Amino acid sequence: MGQVSEERRQRIVAIVRDQGEVTVSRLADDLDVAAETIRRDLQELEDRRLIKRTHGGALPLESGSYESTLDYRSVTRVxxxxxxxxxAVESLGGAQTVFLDEGYTPLLIAEEITQLPDHLTIVTASLANAMALASSPQHTTLxxxxxxxxxxxxxVDHFATDMLxxxxIDVAILGANGITPDKGLGTPDPAVAAVKGLAVKRSTRRIFVGIATKFGVTSFCKFADVRDLELIITEEALPQREAQRFAALGPHVLRV
Structure with missing residues (x-):
């Protein structure tokens, strides 16, 4: 019975990672078990930090052995x-130099920056960001x-960090795979954490951008503390009480 339960849980992890957010009812139908069984499985998998439970379902939780692709991120919670x-673009203020992190939300920021008339110098490790910005002759992209x-x-690696x-840099716009008040901002890959952490050190202001599911998640490699941030920009789905826990550490929390 224990082996059957573990095999089912591994199938749940595979389904969630393949499909993104999945409901309890969908999992119960796919695996031909009761919804209550799925709920118990999800609790067990969340305790083992393999998925993140949501209201009525589950999301994939990124870890040192699993990270979602840019394609997946481009179709979730757009x-x-x-x-x-x-x-984030409205929060740039008078910045002239900007570090723009990798990820889909930063890519959307890059697309919005192309519409700004004033000259900016944007530093990025993301090929997707660079391609989006290349069509804007009024900006300089490094x-x-x-x-x-x-x-x-x-x-990533020493060529990136040596240049950085x-x-x-005036402002660093940063993403993360997880953020918590005590464990800070993290990512699964040490090489990525090295680039992000250096961007934090080389910037005067730091802005975190991320959807509500990033909060309360501890990722493998820490690259910054919440206290390092000036501003956190997230969605209204983040509960006000949770937002206040982060604001108590220093940054302003903006829910949009």
Whole structure:
């Protein structure tokens, strides 16, 4: 019986990672078991940090052994990410130099930056960001060199960090795979964490952008503390009480 339960849980993890957010009823139908069985399985898998439970279902939880692709991120919670991106661009203030992180929300920010008339210099490790910005002659884009990660199309390793280490940046716009008040901002890959962490050190202001499911998640490699941030931009789905826990550490929390 224990082996059957474990095999079913591994199938649940595979389904959630393949399909993204999945409901309890859908899993129960696919696996031909009762909904209550699925709920118990989801609790067990969340305790083992393999999935994240939601109201009525589950989401994939990124870890050192699993990370979602840019394609997957481009079809999940897109309206929320667009609102966050717009708010991030509005928060640039008088910045002239910007570090723009890898990820789908930063890509949406890059697309919005192309509409800005004033000149900006944008530093990024993301090939997707660089391609989006290349059509804007009024802006200067610096693409960090290095090894290209296939899942996110971003550069890492010493070529990227060597280039970034000599730059002084006004604002860093950062994503993360997880953020908690005590464990800070994290990502599954140490090489990615090295680039993000250096961007934090080389910037004057730091803005975190991320949907509500990022909050309360601890990722493998920490690259910043919540106290390092000036601003957190997320969606209204993040409960006000949870937002206040992060605001108590220093940054302003904007829910859009």
């Amino acid at each position: 309206p929320e990410k667009r609102r966050i991106a717009s708010a 693409l960090l060199g290095g090894r290209v990660r296939d899942r996110t199309l971003a550069t 280490s000599v730059l002084n």
